[in-house]
Amino acid sequence: MTQAQLGEACGLSQSAVSRLEKRGSSQYAMDVLLRMSQHLDIPATLLGLAGPTVQARIGTESVERRQFLGAAAAVAVSPALAVVAGPVDEAEQQAASLRLVTTSYRRLDGSTPSRELADAVRSHLRLIQGLVGTAPTDVHRIRLATVASEAASLAAWLAWDMGDHGSARSFYGAAIKAARSGASPLLAAYQIGSLAQFEAHTGNGVQALSLAERARSHLAPGSPAVADAWLSAVEALGHAAAGDQRAADRALTRSRAAVRAEPGAEPPPWP
Template identity: 40%
Template sequence: MTQIPPQFWSGPVVAAALAECDLATILEEVRRANGWTQGQLAEAVGYSQSWVSKVLRGRQPLTVDQVREISIQIGVPLHLLRFGARGDDDPTKRRDFGKALALTALAGVALPKRPDVDETTAATLTSITGAQRRLEAVTPARELSRPAVAQVDLAGRVLGRSSRSPHADEIRAGLSEAAGFAAWVHADMQDTGSARLYYRRAVDSARQANHALLAAYMIGSLAAFEIDANDPLIGLNLLARARREIGERPPAIARAWLSSLEALGHATARDEASALQALSVAEAAVRGGERVAAPPWPWVFPFDHAKLAGYRALVMVRLKRPVEAVAAFNESLSSAQPGAKQRGVLMTEVATAEAMSGRYDEALYLASNALTVATTYGSERVLHRVKNFRRSYAGPSSGALRSFDERLHATLI
């Protein structure tokens, strides 16, 4: 049996594979973690290299007994795969795993293997949402909307049959996260009504779970959505509610994030003094959280100086301070590489800053690249930003502008 640290099984790729009983992915991740060749992996599991190769390529169907045997050989905690001891599983489960996974894919979500609820149920739901989040950066929102909504429905059904379970609050938190992701997907589609509906469900579920930090996170996400929709006063009121929800001593990451959103809200409302003050508060919170090893859930990544620089750049664009905006963008992008769609959003912001500085060719070049992102990934959110850039563009007419307009019009029709 291999010796793998416990945290390996909670990593995003492995957790999603466990949720789907995707043994091929689990085997590949174990191989990488140990630095093995494919032959060494085959030796560890007790099968031939050619057989293992077929499994990794998805061409070798597996029985439940084979999955159990291989899992024991490489040290997979069986409860994470929702298996019991040999002999206690229903005979109907002894089916080809390839067929089971195919049916799961058609359903759009990975269903729990048994109708009962236990300590692994909430983690399974959360891992599915996590897998969807990882796909979001490079997948058109319309392709993710049905699975995202199906995941919310699934979590709701699981909660419905476990409302009196000791694990109910954990499942409510999983439902909140699923609803928050569904809101984000609909926001990317510019379906504002559905986005608000799912954000409200996310907030309600977090409150019912008695998870103040999660509730504040979802209210803050709704506030960011409203600010992005050019309703800064609504956004700022929501941020005040998020602070009340979270209490007087929130984690540093919550203070940094909420203060950054407040800065953006004040800047959108053209309140420069309040925006700069909020940025100062966020900077102090980032410094205060530098010694924290890992952020608390639902945050996945630390809120560091690079992320703060990204917010500072957005604030400076709205305050019409282009030199500081471009400098902040450079600081942010030198430390972190955002996903494709987020990069498209940022390019429109940098394009606006460049246009303010009179560098019109550079601005149009960036806006054109953002338009490419919008069409490639089917992001209505990025396309909306590109249209806003064009509406505010006050530069001279040029060949570059005519070319940009032709591309934009072709995209719209």
């Protein structure tokens, strides 16, 4: 369906549809979003819209695009919902649904300014952290903690991108703590390595190398080769930040060797 065809069906110009697809900063009335959801057969709740009892009064209301950012991202990956719609337990279903939202935000990060995403991601993280605190069973808590780690890591990256280094460190710390609570050594290695990468880019080479060493301590025998390759690259950044060119070169050589050891390896087992 072209933008013009969708606009004609929903009473919008082609340029208005284009702006909506590009996640512009304009405001969009909820009745417009409702017409689009009905025409495309998208459940209204995925667009952040209320049920029929409330939809009757939304004609004159409008909300900022950011309020619908998470919901719009969910629509973009709605076919993936079928993956978690099977006969799984409640804990797995909830964790999978929350992870889908985090994944959606990660995809939006490539085309949306960090400042426009940050508030939504932080709200999403607070929701997950609240659910972790009220989880009815240990299994439920562990699964949610892993999801919380992934969301905290994304919040850290957005803060880093905005130059808010204090918040970035805080969120990376939360990501590491949650990964450990989620009993996921490989994810903990990734989060500690991400903090190491951050420290290297901010010029703290010694701290970056110390964190990279900590990250390696979480890699169990048989961990994916890509984990070793990535950590070697992070170590190269640390050595570069410390001004040690030869050590940086050696770390990059180790990284290449790890990649070549498994040319047909699966994609990285982390966000």
